Amino acid sequence: MSLTNLRFSQSSPDSRAYYGDGVRPQYDFGIAYPDPRSVPALELSEALRIGADSEGQDLALYPGIQGYKPLRQFLSDKLARDRNISVTADQILLTSGAGQGIHITMEMLLDPGDVVLVDDFTYSGGLAQIKRFRGDPQPVKTDNEGMLPDALEATIQRLLREGRTIKLIYLVPSFQNPQGWSISLERRKAILAAAQRHNLVILEDDSYCDLRYEGAAIPALRTLDEEGHVIYISTFSKTIAPGMRCGYLTASGALFERAMACKSGGPVPLFVSLAIHRYSDQLASHIEQINDIQMSKRNAMLAGLSEHFSDSATWIRPEGGLSIWVKMKQEVDLQAIRDKVFATDNVSYMPGNRFSPDLSTGKNFMRLSYGFNTPEEIYEGMGKLAAAFRREGVL
Amino acid sequence: MSLTNLRFSQSSPDSRAYYGDGVRPQYDFGIAYPDPRSVPALELSEALRIGADSEGQDLALYPGIQGYKPLRQFLSDKLARDRNISVTADQILLTSGAGQGIHITMEMLLDPGDVVLVDDFTYSGGLAQIKRFRGDPQPVKTDNEGMLPDALEATIQRLLREGRTIKLIYLVPSFQNPQGWSISLERRKAILAAAQRHNLVILEDDSYCDLRYEGAAIPALRTLDEEGHVIYISTFSKTIAPGMRCGYLTASGALFERAMACKSGGPVPLFVSLAIHRYSDQLASHIEQINDIQMSKRNAMLAGLSEHFSDSATWIRPEGGLSIWVKMKQEVDLQAIRDKVFATDNVSYMPGNRFSPDLSTGKNFMRLSYGFNTPEEIYEGMGKLAAAFRREGVL
DSSP states (O other): OOOTTOOOOOOOOOGGGGSOOSOOOSEEOSSOOOOGGGOOHHHHHHHHHHHHHHHGGGGGSOOOTTOOHHHHHHHHHHHHHHHOOOOOGGGEEEESHHHHHHHHHHHHHOOTTOEEEEESSOOHHHHHHHHHTTOEEEEEOEETTEEOHHHHHHHHHHHHHTTOOEEEEEEOOSSOTTTOOOOOHHHHHHHHHHHHHHTOEEEEEOTTTTOBOSSOOOOOHHHHOSSSOEEEEEESTTTTOGGGOOEEEEOOHHHHHHHHHHOOSSSSOHHHHHHHHHHGGGHHHHHHHHHHHHHHHHHHHHHHHHHHHTTTEEEOOOSBSSEEEEEEOTTOOHHHHHHHHHHHHSEEOEEGGGGSTTSOTTTTEEEEEOSSSOHHHHHHHHHHHHHHHHHTTOO | OOOTTOOOSOOOOOGGGGSOOSOOOSEEOSSOOOOGGGOOHHHHHHHHHHHHHHHGGGGGSOOOTTOOHHHHHHHHHHHHHHHOOOOOGGGEEEESHHHHHHHHHHHHHOOTTOEEEEESSOOHHHHHHHHHTTOEEEEEOEETTEEOHHHHHHHHHHHHHTTOOEEEEEEOOSSOTTTOOOOOHHHHHHHHHHHHHHTOEEEEEOTTTTOBOSSOOOOOHHHHOSSSOEEEEEESTTTTOGGGOOEEEEOOHHHHHHHHHHOOSSSSOHHHHHHHHHHGGGHHHHHHHHHHHHHHHHHHHHHHHHHHHTTTEEEOOOSBSSEEEEEEOTTOOHHHHHHHHHHHHSEEOEEGGGGSTTSOTTTTEEEEEOSSSOHHHHHHHHHHHHHHHHHTTOO
């Protein structure tokens, strides 16, 4: 068929780019997987069996778009306990991962050309969703505590002078992806004040909040916000498994109403929700266990970095999450050698420019994720990566 | 927060309107549920256990957007066997129910104001997705074999004269929802020829194709099409359970590439796909079993109709599917009394106007779905419905 007379209406990203394509290197530092060996697959299948035994017939029904209410009730309790966020089960929408929460937010708020303010380097899936809805992600300079308030205000003023419409600020405040820092309390207050001053929505992507293995938790922007500016999203992908495709979104008033109307594909499957709900009483201890594992993996990667990269790179030591952000000398191009290192040395990493709104800035940075391999493999893989980099003349 | 300066970009339907809201009447003829008592909940949980035992660690990974390949391979085989459709696993995209297949198609093809040709009464979820992307569903007159080819051509010519852009034809060829007829082979060929002549895409929603308990199968439009005009979607919602939220889409070339790029929320959960895949060798016999059950339910409803409605209504006897389409006298308004009958008599039905593009035509029709209740309850409920209708003066 000739498609010449069919103009596709959406400029969508290639979704496959976010996901692995089945070919994984031996040392997979490219994607922020949780630890595969501690995925509670059998506990989840037992949880599902228990749930199906009592409520299996309900699989025949079309439930409300918000998803299984007992799981939303669990989340209401969890958000109150862990993040001091007060929302009822009725103010929570289950989503297909945090990614769908981002999709929903962009779909409901963006008109073509609208600006979304983002960190100078931020989650590539967030950037892709902004561009999918023809939004314009504009970077704001950050340091190790998050967006610089002066830079934020200056960027807003410049864009307003240019006649641009700014709709929202996208943030990953806990263990920012890819940079690893968390936004300090003071900065959170400053960013929130800017959002209130300019009547902007904040999309707070708290996907990594449970993965803290050092330091004290910092209040969520949603907790600090009393004016309903914050759409808060998170996910079970990093604490249970991405293969569940279960995240959640909460917001106030009209924002929440519209989010429900934009949810695609019906509710999160009851089949998934039943399993997570019946498993939920084991979740806190599971998170403790995986955080111990991830900390040892982080330490293995930090040891590898110290041993091989100290002379040529700097990095941020994260207190949680799944990745370390590494900066090399300005002239280094890690994008250019990525495929060769993958193919030749069986090691992957994510070049920094993938996290930049222009997809070009930051080729001398890389994100190294340590969720997939064991600590021993990570340490070994860092040696392989260093050898590859020396061969390529960048180390 | 004041939202006055935030213009929401999408005119979305209230998704909650498609789904039950938790309050179900005793006699629930309003929604096309599959039979709850035969949902294979424990078989699915056993299937999941077996899948998780061998591939549970893969829940930690981010797989390709198309979803679990062994399940797509099963679908490739099933489509070849049951529908004579030749597609490889790589040409199949798993979706969150057939509803997401509709969403994807509308998102990728529609610009605001574009026309989608639809049956005079068609699936309300399809209409809602067309309107969500600001498309204009234009009805074409049907009889008991589907769209009338002359009416289709005349509608196309009229719209072209008016300068309108027509993008696609949305069809439910097997046990059309809500009308229950299937499009005859001759009509399928005529509609396909019209699509080819005018270079239109056909979205073939074959969600009910497996639910045939009488008569011979009719080839899919996708089978007849040799030019890549047909996007074919179907679902496990009616054969296994809507609570799995697993459907599938196949198309050719650029249409398929764009469909993958528009898939929201990542792939269908591996947790769901593993269960369906390991259950799939039981699916054919399960379908035989539920079709026996549904036929007895249909017969109970037909008996109730014959007993109570013969003087005042006509209906289409479906050879499969989950619903009967009933026409009453022109002056009857079944929309007006629907809520009262629900509340007073504990019986629900879906007024015909909900399936009309203008949401107003067809108030003297109703769709009666027979998946939820037992045959005995159905027969009893039809008596209650007749009594309510007599009281309301419409019977």
